[in-house]
Amino acid sequence: MQEVNQYLATTLKKLRQEKSWSLDRAASETGVSKAMLGQIERGESSPTISTMWKISTGFHKSLSSFLEPPADPNNETIIRATSTRHTPLESDNAPVLSIFPYDKRFGFEMFELTLLPGYQRISEPHLQGTTEHIIVICGEMELLLEGEWIKLTKGEAVRFTADKLHGYRNNSTSPAVFHNVIHYGQGSCE
Numbered sequence: 001m002q003e004v005n006q007y008l009a010t011t012l013k014k015l016r017q018e019k020s021w022s023l024d025r026a027a028s029e030t031g032v033s034k035a036m037l038g039q040i041e042r043g044e045s046s047p048t049i050s051t052m053w054k055i056s057t058g059f060h061k062s063l064s065s066f067l068e069p070p071a072d073p074n075n076e077t078i079i080r081a082t083s084t085r086h087t088p089l090e091s092d093n094a095p096v097l098s099i100f101p102y103d104k105r106f107g108f109e110m111f112e113l114t115l116l117p118g119y120q121r122i123s124e125p126h127l128q129g130t131t132e133h134i135i136v137i138c139g140e141m142e143l144l145l146e147g148e149w150i151k152l153t154k155g156e157a158v159r160f161t162a163d164k165l166h167g168y169r170n171n172s173t174s175p176a177v178f179h180n181v182i183h184y185g186q187g188s189c190e
C-alpha cells in the first residue's frame, strides 16, 4: 500500500472513532458512499481529490490533515526537499504535492497541483470562509468562478472565495502547474 493511502486509512478511521460516527453517519456527513469509505479505511482505494475534499469538508478538517501528519507545533521552520513532498493522489490524473501542510497557527495549507491536458474538475463548496490563492507556475489553465471559465497563464494569480462552486480545467495540449494557498476561515476547520 502506498504510504499516503495508509496514512489516509488510519486518519479516517481515527477521526470517525473520535466522533463516534458509524460508516452510515460518515457517509451522510461527507456525501461519500459507505462502500467507498470502507475501502479507503482498509487502504483498498486511492481516492480522487474530489472525494478527499468531500471527506475533509464533512469532517471539518483541512485537506492536508488527511495526507500527512501535522507540522511540529514547537517549530515554525519547515524545509522541504522535492523528494520529501508527498504525491498522494495519483489515480486522479491531477497529481497533488503538499508544500506546506495545514497549521492552525497560520490557518492555511499550500499545494502544488498539476492539471494534465483535458482534465476538468468541478469542486463543491469548501468549508465556510475558505479562500484559495492560485498562482500559475507553468502552462495554461482555466478557473470556473461565478459560472464563468477564466483563462490563466504562467505568472497570473487569482484569489477567490472557495466556499461556493468553482472548478479547474486544462483545455490546452500540455500540462499546467499551479500553486494553491488555501486559507480556512477562523474556527471553520479543526
Ligand code: MN
Pocket (backbone or CB within 6 Å): 123, 126, 132, 162, 166
Ligand atoms: Mn477548491
